[in-house]
Amino acid sequence: MAKKLLVLGLLAGVAMFVACRAEAAKLNIGDPAPTFSDLIGVDDKKHSLSDYKDAKIIVLIFTCNHCPVAVAYEDRIIALQNDYKDKGVQVIAVNVNNIPADRLDKMKIRAQEKGFNFPYLYDESQKIGHDYGAEVTPHVFVLDQQRKIAYIGSIDDSQNVQKVKTHYLRDALDALLEGKQPPKTVTRHFGCSIKYEKK
Amino acid sequence: MYWRLLALVCLMFPLASVGGCGHPSDYADKQQSSLPCCAGGGLRFPPAEQQRAPFGPLPATEQTASSRQSESQGHQSEGQQPGVQPAENQQPNTLKQKPAVDIEIIGGPAFKRVLKKYEGKVVLVDYWATWCGPCVEMFPKTVELHRRLAERGLVVLGVSMDDPDDKPQVAEFLAQHGAIFPNYLSRYGVGAESAEAFGVGVLPTYKLYDRAGQLVKEYSGAGIDTAELAREIEKLLEQP
Secondary structure, X not given: OHHHHHHHHHHHHHHHHHHHHHHOOOOOOOOEOOOOOOEEEOOOOEEOHHHHOOOOEEEEEEOOOOOHHHHHHHHHHXXXXXXXXXXXXXXXXXXXXXXXXXXXXXXXHHHHHHOOOOOEEEOOOOHHHHHHOOOEEXXXXXXXXXXXXXXXXXXXXXXXXXXXXXXXXXXXHHHHHOOOOOOOOEOOOOEEEOOOOOO | OHHHHHHHHHHHHXXXXXXXXXXXXXXXXXXXXXXXXXXXXXXXXXXXXXXXXXXXOOOOOOOOOOOOOOHHHHOOOOOOXXXXXXXXXXXXXXXXXXXXXXXXXXXXXXXXXXXXXXOOOEEEEEEEOOOOXXXXXXXXXXXXXXXXXXXXXXXXXXXXXXXXXXXXXXXHHHHHHOOOOOEEEEOOOOOHHHHHHHOOOEEXXXXXXXXXXXXXXXXXXXXXXXXXXXXHHHHHHHOO
């Protein structure tokens, strides 16, 4: 009897541990960045994190086509890539939504219309979204040279360009490029919720 | 059926206007001029009777009084019952009119004070935005919860995370949905500053507070189980 209870208790403990681990899938600053490989891009090529090993810093942005907030940030992302390209910063945009407006064919159209100057990848399996704990579009993860998470959150503090007071992402990049800690390593992410499929 | 259509229209508008050019400011500019009339300024806390009334035959309260845009103004008269005041402005409702809704533009600290005010009640806050598809889809559920459970002591508050410039559009949406509970609009507009101030990242987010003012449940994202939400509310309502 006592043995049985002990086993049960142990099992419960393990179950709780597993449950907690599952809950804590969210990344923290300093965590190694989850890797990804062979994600199809709007260029019809496959992209892996290792393809970008020359980049000093990677800005991974979860975004999509249909979301007005994500759309409002497109120009800012293009400008960011332009401004930081020579400093060794590589933007990678990823979409994991599978609704018709966000699928690869539509992504291609959008990328062309806007002239995206960064890879725009599609993960139909949504795995990369789960791995990073991405919740909204746009949701930003900055990977430092060691490919550790250095910043998580928003691009800036307002969707309305004219109302932006703090450029969180640019501030973080500037600091990282100088070998410093970003002034804010985590900001509130804000946007349209990513449509994860129920398993 | 009807609300689905509405939802689509409401969703399409920002999409259409932001989509082409990518300057979000254009969106605000365009919208500002389109519907200048529907903003009801003053009515912050509708009197209990009005809150409970079914949303059909409510009188329209076109507020002419200056709208309470600033936080501090909106909270001067703690002692009075501000909700009584608009009764003077009531007009006979001969035409088939939408119910009166009210929106106050508000910041984080002021909203905390609002929540404090409702201690002793079960409070459901719906954080939403007209540009957020799932929010628009869920909104009728919020209205229904209010309609069904307000009498039993549920307080429903809506906080829109649209641009303050789009207040007329938000008001229009609320009126169309019969959202006669107190409604607020984040003064910080769309973006992380709003998210920070209200502690909300994903829209929609429902926050449910018990009578002690403690946050007990939080639901967010697309695909919220509204049946579970309703059960949780009812459970809290049963507690003294």
